[in-house]
Every structure is written in structure tokens, then in C-alpha cells.
Amino acid sequence: MGPPPELRPPLPGSVSCDVAIVGAGFTGLWTAYYLSLLDPSLRVVVLESAYAGFGASGRNGGWCSALLPSSLPALARRHGRSAAIAFQQAMNATVDEVGRVCAAENIACDFHKGGTVSVARSPAQLSRASATVSSYASFGFDEVSLLSAGDASSRLGATSVLGGVFTPHCAAIQPAALVRGLASVVAARGVSLYEGTPVTSLRPGAAVTPFGTVRAEVVVRATEGYTAGLPGYRRAVAPVYSLMVATPPLPESTWDAIGLADRETFTDFRHLIIYGQRTADGRLAFGGRGAPYHFGSSVSPSFDREPSVFTALRETLGALFPVLGPVAEISHAWGGPLGVTRDWTASVGLDRASGLAWAGGYVGDGVGTSNLAGRTLADLILGVSSDLVELPWVGHRSRSWEPEPLRWLGINAALRATASADAAEARTGRAARRADLIHRLVSG
Incomplete structure (x- = not known):
């Protein structure tokens, strides 16, 4: 993994901008990148509690894949066959899009599409x-x-x-190199990236930090596994x-x-x-x-x-x-x-009334999906009519997780039972029906 990078300066005080993005992982940085491409005049601020790529974006298995948390049959049941196909096609193309950006921006992250x-x-x-x-x-x-x-x-x-x-729809990458390279590209394009700046609360038109408040027409929540640390989001992810x-x-x-x-x-x-x-x-x-x-x-x-x-x-x-x-x-x-998320479904969206936008719930398949999310958020924020904003995850709202201790009991019981199902299959060679039951209970 290598040593952590030298921190960029924190937020110097309260500022105003067009778009404030909370989280400098893949979702936040891809969103900033595509916003800067579509409208270089936009004032975009990215706030990161540690350093760019501190979370899962810099510490994952390096799969830039076309995998979706929801299966195609599940998507088809919810949204129709054509919507499910369009979503998968968009994800397949996303793998190549990440490779294209790495080549165009000279991001040396060992990208290789070997499937x-x-x-x-x-x-x-x-x-x-x-x-x-x-x-x-x-x-x-x-x-x-x-x-x-x-x-x-x-x-x-x-x-x-x-x-x-x-x-064939997967590339191996060095994730820390990709996220840090993307952060450098975004900063060079004029995006204000403040590290060591935790966001303590979100509200319409504002992201509050210990160093001041960032006011913006649109505030993007791109916090993924750290979402529960924000007030009001304890049971969201x-x-x-x-x-x-x-x-x-x-x-x-x-x-x-x-x-x-x-x-x-x-x-x-x-x-x-x-x-x-x-x-x-x-x-x-x-x-x-x-x-x-x-x-x-x-x-x-x-x-x-x-x-x-x-x-x-x-x-x-x-x-x-x-x-x-x-x-x-x-x-x-x-x-x-x-x-x-409670229904094992990723989502991306923008509530025009509040100006709050979000993306996440990737269930571990976020390297590629976050790129699609960033492009989709950029189109939503700028009001671009595109095929991306019609994909079935746009605007989806997952229901909340159960309150504690039910959440703790349920998730850990499911983890133990899943391991038990694998052990049973290794002994018998037959499918363990308990695994299907667990999946229905957890993702229902």
C-alpha cells in the first residue's frame, strides 16, 4: 500500500461554491472530474476527513469490474428487462471508460483488462x-x-x-495509485480539494466542518462506508x-x-x-x-x-x-x-428541492460503479439529458437498516451462517439451502 501521502491543506474557512462534494474517494473524485470537464467554470469543492483515497477507494482488491450488487433478474423484476440490460451495458462500457481516462490523464495505476x-x-x-x-x-x-x-x-x-x-468485463488496477492520480488530475483542473477536513453535518445548501461551512447550490454525499458517521444517516448504509x-x-x-x-x-x-x-x-x-x-x-x-x-x-x-x-x-x-444498503442495491440521485445529491451502496463493487456514478451525478447536477440519468438506479431509495441491536445480531448471524453454508457444501458437495435463505433475509 505504501505510506500515506502528504496531506493537502484543510479548508481555510467558510466558503461558497457551486457544488460541494463530501468525500474524496472514487465517487467524489469522479464526480468532480466530470463536472470540471462538462463545465470548467463551475466552482467545485471536495472535502475529505483524512486524505484522498483513505477509505475503500485506496484499499480494495483492485477490480475495476462491471459487477452490480443486484442481479440482472432482480433488476428486471423491479424495473423491466430493457432497463436491466441498459444498466449492464453501461457498466460494461464503464470498465473501458476508466481505462480511457487513465490513458488520457497519464494515471499510472497498472490498468490491465484481463477479465x-x-x-x-x-x-x-x-x-x-x-x-x-x-x-x-x-x-x-x-x-x-x-x-x-x-x-x-x-x-x-x-x-x-x-x-x-x-x-472479459474487468480490469486489474492498483487502486491507491488510481485514486491518488485522479485526485491530482482533479486538483490540476481547478477543483478545490481540502484534506484533513471532516464534515460534521449536512443540510440543504451546506456542509459543516470544524473549520467553517461550505455553502453550495448542490451538496453531494459520497461517503460510502463512512456514511453512518453523519448525523441522520446512522441506518442508511x-x-x-x-x-x-x-x-x-x-x-x-x-x-x-x-x-x-x-x-x-x-x-x-x-x-x-x-x-x-x-x-x-x-x-x-x-x-x-x-x-x-x-x-x-x-x-x-x-x-x-x-x-x-x-x-x-x-x-x-x-x-x-x-x-x-x-x-x-x-x-x-x-x-x-x-x-x-439494506436492499443490497446501489443508487445515485439528486433531490432538486433540497439540493442534496448522493451515490453509493456499492457492496464492494465500487471501483467501476463509482465512475458511472460520477458521470451520472455530473449529468444530474448540470441538467444534462442523457441515457445515464435514465438508468434504473437513479433516484432509488433503499430502506433503512434495522435499529440496534437487531442490526448487529442480524448481520453477524448472516456472516456466520454464510461461512457455515460453505463448510457444509465442502463436506457434502451439495448446495446449502440456508445460503439462499440468508440472502433473501439480508437483501430483502
């Missing part, structure tokens, strides 16, 4: 793999392909591979922690065994999500869920490190790739919160 390989390592996982491909095909996305055991293993040399799925480890640079002989020759990102079809990539400098970066949710939607740097989860990740790497040994050697370990 994603998702392997199936049990009969139950193979059944889910086949269903995934069938679902995409039913909406016309035939490029998402089912892999034989041999084809899947040639891409990812994991143990017990029975088959898999490949999608639950911060759920995802943790990662990285190996030292591996020799070519080890990579010959592991694969990922085209720097594909990778996962499998277990229920408790894992994810990984081959970095440009030859490391294996690997992460997963399983860290506990903390009471009251609390967020703390101390929660970034859960020794038991780091140990489990190392053991999982050893089980996937015996060439790494039973417990993989690691050189780095870190974590952070991602944002989960």
Missing part, C-alpha cells in the same frame, strides 16, 4: 457457475462464458477445479469490513503453477466472497469477507486488522495454491469498510 475467471471447486459451485452463465445469456450477454475444468485450470491453477466462468493480504513478489516458476497469465482477477463460487489479482509487480493480492460487523455501524482504524481473518486468508491461499505452502507467506495485510 475475471471464477472457478467452481465443488458440484454445488459448478451448478451456480452454470446458472450464472445461463442468466447472462438470457439477457443477451453471451460473452460471459462457461469454462470446462481444463480451460478454467489453464487460467487459474487452483485445486479441485471442476469448471468456471470467464467474463452498514459498514461491513473486507480484509486483504498480499504476498511478496513471486518467482515466475510459482506463477507458472498459479496461472493468471493475462492478469485476470479471480474468485470462486463459494458464498463468503473471496477475490484476488496478480499485481503488476508479481504479488498475489487476496481478500475476503468474514470480519465482524461492529455495533452501531462503528468504524475505527483498529477494525482494519482482524488476525483470525488474516490467518484464514493465508490458509485459503494455501488451500487454493499448494505451491504457496499450507499457510501462504504474506508481506502486507490491511482492511477497511465497504458500504452495504
Whole structure:
């Protein structure tokens, strides 16, 4: 990850502007970037409590993917088939848009579009793999392909591979390099970026900080996993922690065994999500869920490190790739919160009456989705009539999470039950029905 960057100066005092953006992660910075492109005369202020990319934007698995938290069938049920297809097409194009901006703005973030390989390592996982491909095909996305055991293993040399799925719609990136590079580009375009400036409250036309109030016609909330820290938003987004480890640079002989020759990102079809990539400098970066949710939607740097989860990740790497040994050697370990809405649905919107705008609820798939959000917010704010503002997530409002202690009990019970479902499937090879029940309860 590298050391934190030198902080830019904080807000010098109360100011007025056209658009105030709270949060200098991907959502806030992409929004500022596209606003500056569409109307360079706009006065845009970005407020960040720590430094640009401090949150999940700088600490994620480096998947710039076209994944959506809501499945295509779920989107089609809510909004219709054509809307679901348009949304997925927009996400597919977003991966290329991020690559285009990185090239145009000379952001060196190791962007490489090698796609994603998702392997199936049990009969139950193979059944889910086949269903995934069938679902995409039913909406016309035939490029998402089912892999034989041999084809899947040639891409990812994991143990017990029975088959898999490949999608071309993903690029591997170095996330901290992308977010910090984007911050520099935005600042060079005239956007005022103030770091070390926490926002203590939002209200129509104003973002309040300890250093003064920023008044603006539009105030954008781009706080994702840190949203619950704002007054009035405690139950809007639950911060759920995802943790990662990285190996030292591996020799070519080890990579010959592991694969990922085209720097594909990778996962499998277990229920408790894992994810990984081959970095440009030859490391294996690997992460997963399983860290506990903390009471009251609390967020703390101390929660970034859960020794038991780091140990489990190392053991999982050893089980996937015996060439790494039973417990993989690691050189780095870190974590952070991602944002989960009650209905597992991302959204973007602008309330014209109050001037409050928002985007988030990416459920861990925000690297690409935040770019689409930034472009959509820019069009909404400037009143641009575009296909983006017609997408089905625009204006969506997720219902609030349950009050405590129900929220704490429910989320942590779901995490434990999900892990239990994976263990049951590993023993029996049969699908664990409890996992479907958990998903319906949590995302309902």
C-alpha cells in the first residue's frame, strides 16, 4: 500500500461554491472530474476527513469490474428487462471508460483488462457457475462464458477445479495509485480539494466542518462506508469490513503453477466472497469477507486488522495454491469498510428541492460503479439529458437498516451462517439451502 501521502491543506474557512462534494474517494473524485470537464467554470469543492483515497477507494482488491450488487433478474423484476440490460451495458462500457481516462490523464495505476475467471471447486459451485452463465445469456450477454475444468485450470491453477466462468468485463488496477492520480488530475483542473477536513453535518445548501461551512447550490454525499458517521444517516448504509493480504513478489516458476497469465482477477463460487489479482509487480493480492460487523455501524482504524481473518486468508491461499505452502507467506495485510444498503442495491440521485445529491451502496463493487456514478451525478447536477440519468438506479431509495441491536445480531448471524453454508457444501458437495435463505433475509 505504501505510506500515506502528504496531506493537502484543510479548508481555510467558510466558503461558497457551486457544488460541494463530501468525500474524496472514487465517487467524489469522479464526480468532480466530470463536472470540471462538462463545465470548467463551475466552482467545485471536495472535502475529505483524512486524505484522498483513505477509505475503500485506496484499499480494495483492485477490480475495476462491471459487477452490480443486484442481479440482472432482480433488476428486471423491479424495473423491466430493457432497463436491466441498459444498466449492464453501461457498466460494461464503464470498465473501458476508466481505462480511457487513465490513458488520457497519464494515471499510472497498472490498468490491465484481463477479465475475471471464477472457478467452481465443488458440484454445488459448478451448478451456480452454470446458472450464472445461463442468466447472462438470457439477457443477451453471451460473452460471459462457461469454462470446462481444463480451460478454467489453464487460467487459474487452483485445486479441485471442476469448471468456471470467464467474463472479459474487468480490469486489474492498483487502486491507491488510481485514486491518488485522479485526485491530482482533479486538483490540476481547478477543483478545490481540502484534506484533513471532516464534515460534521449536512443540510440543504451546506456542509459543516470544524473549520467553517461550505455553502453550495448542490451538496453531494459520497461517503460510502463512512456514511453512518453523519448525523441522520446512522441506518442508511452498514459498514461491513473486507480484509486483504498480499504476498511478496513471486518467482515466475510459482506463477507458472498459479496461472493468471493475462492478469485476470479471480474468485470462486463459494458464498463468503473471496477475490484476488496478480499485481503488476508479481504479488498475489487476496481478500475476503468474514470480519465482524461492529455495533452501531462503528468504524475505527483498529477494525482494519482482524488476525483470525488474516490467518484464514493465508490458509485459503494455501488451500487454493499448494505451491504457496499450507499457510501462504504474506508481506502486507490491511482492511477497511465497504458500504452495504439494506436492499443490497446501489443508487445515485439528486433531490432538486433540497439540493442534496448522493451515490453509493456499492457492496464492494465500487471501483467501476463509482465512475458511472460520477458521470451520472455530473449529468444530474448540470441538467444534462442523457441515457445515464435514465438508468434504473437513479433516484432509488433503499430502506433503512434495522435499529440496534437487531442490526448487529442480524448481520453477524448472516456472516456466520454464510461461512457455515460453505463448510457444509465442502463436506457434502451439495448446495446449502440456508445460503439462499440468508440472502433473501439480508437483501430483502
